[in-house]
Amino acid sequence: MKGFRKLTWMNIKLYLREPVTTFFTLAFPPLLVVLFGAMYGNDPTPMFGGYGSMDVSMPGYTAMILGTVGLMGVPITISGYRESGVLRRFQTTPMRPVTYIVADIVANLVMTLLSMMGLVIVGWLLYRVRFEGQVIGVILAVVFCGLAMFSIGYLIAGLARGARTAQVIGMVIFYPMMFLSGVAIPLEVMPETIRRISDFLPLTYVARLLRGLWFGDAWGEHILEIVIIGCVLVVCTALAARFFRWE
């Protein structure tokens, strides 16, 4: 247990010491609020069901953070550690492999929630963004969606030969998904074709679930999203466990 705590804390510290990941996780989302807020403002519009552009961006950017951490952060770190022999060094200790993975997941969840807090604080300070859901429910949904995104990340780390490949796969999956699933730019402003493509992207369902809960929907109104995200989580976790390698 002591090993688990130390390992989690180590992962958080290492995350914060890496300037690039720190920028993309902690600084990038608030910057988007400043940038797109300056462009679009936050006036209520019928297109977003009476909410402003920044209001609906809050759950959208939260989904984006989950994608960044899960599809970029997780595979790059894990496959990098494998390539350089860090995982092997841990493997020689009595620590259980699952302890290592869980500590890594917890650290990533902590970073995600920190990032989301920063985002909401900036959104509230600049635009008094609206939140009509339940805090606990939204956090639970973030954790649930986070686990699904991380499981994709672990799968990439297991399949990619090296850290470079993992990074490329992560980017190839993440960037189109970011623009096509409505997390960076709301789907309402997208043409019909893109909306149809978005139906096939897991991040779309993450964005829908988070946006729904954010503005007060009940969980029961989003069964489809929950089932799809749940399937991604179960399938990718099983495959990741199957393909995971320490060296």
Next chain:
Amino acid sequence: MSSVIEVRNLRKAYGTLIAVDDISFDVEEGEIFGMVGPNGAGKTTTIECIEGLRQQNGGSVKLLGMDPIEKRRTVANHIGIQLQESALPQRLRVAEALDLFASFYERRADAEELLSTLGLTEKRSSSFKKLSGGQKQRLFIALALINRPRVVFFDELTTGLDPQARRSMWDLVRQIREQGCTVFLTTHFMEEAERLCDRVLIIDRGKLVSLDTPEAMIRSLGAENRLVFTLPGNQAAPSLTDLPQVRRVEQFGERVIVYGHGERFASSVVFALEDAGVDFLDLRTEQPNLEDVFLSLTGQEMRE
């Protein structure tokens, strides 16, 4: 004395390549046991099978009386491992690494003491990527000792270190043994094995070639000592073959090599040279060493 490591008919193949071929040996408690051989001889595969990091294809391994794979976590608690190649997260600091690794074990050594023994006290706040090769190596040794292990494994301990650092590493290994820890190491430096190890196992192409103390190996070679000197100004060498200790003499220009054996070999030659009034320079003796043992057993030079 009891065996802490028992290896019986160990066999490991990677596809068609047989890396370790039917090797058996015991390592006794408290000894410094060395495994030597050229790169690719099967040293790392053997050590990793013993550590439980690799599953052998045949034979058995007992470490501290247990199967190292079946009882991985129990065994891992009592051993220390320095891998030939590994790393830590680039931005992890020295003291943090020791603190983290200590938390994985039931028994813990004093981290501050380890840092000072290994000369890392001043580097305690440095991140891993800022350390030199030698400092990284010393940090890995500190990590291998953090659980006060009963057996410690060093795979290519001094590769990449300069000669001075290598010697201080040898002193350190002796210190570790003084504290009652059994040391199992691999090296491709014959000199290291000869100076440091109580017993040496020579391995070549996956097969055990010889297993004994370095002294016994050299003695069993029955090799001659050599006395080498130069005779300036093309002086003729005096007849030395009359001496009972001398077997033969070779002269190449100014350089003379005298082959012989026996206790008073060197001094008898020197006296004979003095008597003959010959001016000789650069006199030195050459004894057979493990390098010669390897050459005679395998018919090949150690490849670097």
